[in-house]
Amino acid sequence: MSKRLLSLNVNHRTEQHAVADNALLLDVLRDTLGLTGTKQGCDGGECGACTVLVDDQPQLACLTLAATCAGRRIETIEHLAENVSMGSMGRMGRLQRAFHESLGTQCGFCTPGMIMASEALLRRVPQPSEAQIREALAGNLCRCTGYVKIIESVQAAAGVVR
């Protein structure tokens, strides 16, 4: 498989990478860039654990060819923290803090995808209804929580009074 030089903007940093035409965004993020916060939980498009933002939209990195992302803004869980930059962790972002404090995470494996899908929702709808939260996260499976505290976490992050 031939490779091409691709200009990828990941977490506000643009770099050139030699990427195979058939390389998935998921593999480029995890293997090439070492951004292992983005998880793989299925054989393709089933679980939502690999959800990242591409130009503010939630997208499954396991179904996205890296080559289609040239010139687009890719954001991963590693960059949701405030004042985060290479070598400094920053402080948790609002969704990260809410998922932590409200126990929207148990084993944590679906969490990065769940938070990224929630981030896309809050950028689009700052004060979502419960129905909007359920709709936005319907493609993200969690096996631990029963989703109750995930909904509470998103509501807490949005400052929605239940």
Place this chain on the structure above:
Amino acid sequence: MSAGRGAPATRPVGAVGQRTPLIDGVDKVTGRARYTADLPLGPALVGRILRSPVAHGLIRGIDTTAARALPGVRAVITGADFAAPYGVIPIAQNEWPLARDRVRYRGEPLAAVAAVDEATAEAALRAIVIDIEPLPAYFSADDARADDAVLLHDHKGDNIERRVEQEFGDVDAGMAAADLVLERRTTYAEVAHGQIELNAAVACYEPEAGRLTTHSVTQVPYYLHLTLAQVLGMDASRIRVVKPFVGGGFGHRVEPLNFEMVTAALARAAGGTVAMQQTREEAFLTHRGRPATDIRLKIGMKRSGEITAVDAEVVQRGGAYGGYGLVTILYAGALLHALYRVGAVRYQGFRVYTNLPPCGAMRGHGAVDVRHAFEALLDELAGQLGLDPFAVRRANLIDAPYRSLNDLQVNSCGLPACLDWVEQASGWAARRGRLLQTGGVRRGLGLACSHYVSGSAKPVHWSGEPHAVINLKLDFDGGITIFTGASDIGQGSSTLLTQVVAEVLMLPLARIRVVATDSALTPKDNGSYSSRVSFMVGNAALRAAEELKRMLVAAAAGKLEVTPDEIDWAGECCAVVGTDKTLNFAQVVEAALVDSGTLTVKGVWSTPKETQGGKFRGAAVGSTAGFSYAAQVVEVSVDEDTGVVKVEKVWVAHDCGFAINPLAVEGQVQGAVWMGMGQALSEETDYHAGLPLRPNFLDYRIPTIAESPPIEVKLVESRDPLGPFGAKEASEGALHGFPPALTNAICDAIGIRLHELPATPDRVLEAMQQRRREQRLQARRAAAAAGAAVGAPATPAEAQ
């Protein structure tokens, strides 16, 4: 009692009883948590497994010559490369990491390769030539039990892995004394754990030292350690097992799994590091889920609701190998009836080998399907006797302390309070039977109770060791490190242990670190299963912390030249009672380290003998030092046109003894109820000639957030006398109640009792159509009878 206990000091933030976010939660929400597939271990070979295309057959040959000759292939192994078979139960070890001589299910591992990259590894798999002579294969328990069936395992006649026969009390007399006896048969689909993290292992073999290090997704690093030594023929001291962050387990990972052993064997054969990442399909093939189960249950009841006798037969389709199977079939009998005071019990259980992926332990192990059968039949009996579902359960409550018919010891039982709460919260009395029915959508309420063990009172290995060990280290820096082998797989056990130690020592959580699940560093722990960790490891942590506190108080007393019982211990500072003589924590630590240096203490805990069950065969299974209890009411709506069942709301009360971390306990209870919902509503594996038809999350229907209900939780605290601070399990016991509460609610809504789960739309529709057919038939019969009365003959078809 150690000095200073009960001192009037402020309790540290985050200690027991307080809602405490997970100590590793920040790592999880920021993406920094590293799971097995995320580990940076330098260059690694890629491991891949070749699986059997046939469900049952004799292996005539596996030719790996061409695969070995491919450039970039570093190791090719088969069953011949292992020293011994394995199995988590010492008396049922009949599985090889790679099949030897015979394959017994489609997808069973046959051979494995390690290569420089994925493409090479997959080319190598394609180059392996296998020669298998097919045998007859059996995909149902009935077929496998047929007289002329070929045996899967030579010494197991009728393909029955384990037959259980138990009788307590006089069942026939109990049935005769009953005012109403009903018998029902119900079937349950096989379900799978569906933990979101894919299976993965990384093994590194150092040829010079002859040492192996394995990182894996396990819930049971100690069993994995023992099993690696056994199947590889290695001295256990040359093996190190590390459990990194683990993305859920639910029982899939409570026994050592073939891919972990294969990865280690590949690493040894290649003399280096091998990373194995499995697909979702492979997770379904590795399986170990809850078996397809067929239950015939008969219960006798007095008009008062008192249960006079129980008679049950349970058949489990176990799959190809033993695994935890014999424990599962024993659990089904042990926990069938012990929730209530019953007059007499007969139990027959059959665990059957079939040519399907092996079943194993899944959350609620062994007791979920029998709980459904029991709670559903209780409701039906109550209905026919004109009793309310709450009344029939209250008529059979136990009163702790209590010893069940099968010798299970109950020291605390908060079930009455659980029932009271769900009755009130759900508005049962006012709402049941009076819910709004709109169009073709009918609503209903259903109740069920459940219970579960806080760890098995007898361990799998009867080695005489304590059930749990905790080490604590306190050093010059004033930091305390908890060393534990307990596997935190998301349930929050490391957080709980930190809270326990903080509570005893009255120190802030920030002083305490946890080092967990690395066999080179941490004490052995049996693993995270049967809800044992909070109870057993929590107790060990409590004792370790008390021992450390005793040493610190003694050091403070020495420094202040008083006796230990004059010290008022308050963690960050302590004082001599009634004086202004004080020391801060740093000064106490300084004093404690004089002469002794770094302090290391140990806490251990074992189950008391009286909790370890009776003397009959299989009595150990079901025995526990602490039973949890739960009651739940489920509200459903059923669309009579489509058969779609929707869960509108769940009210669940769980007696967890004492909530060390109420936030985490709520999360566990919600997760358990919800997992019960998945099994009851939509989840089922399915096979065609041994081929899994739903080995992915699109066809295996785990509920999404869109169809998951609000779950309101009440924590009932019965303060168990043996639990740490009175705590009992909270992760499993609420699961069992959901399926029966659901079908009881469906019956309340549409008047139909389902005898096949899950309650998918097709099954619900079929049950409604069946009822219509019966109603039409009855109407015709009635008409015919009326016609016969005036001389018209009934047709033979109508008369049938």
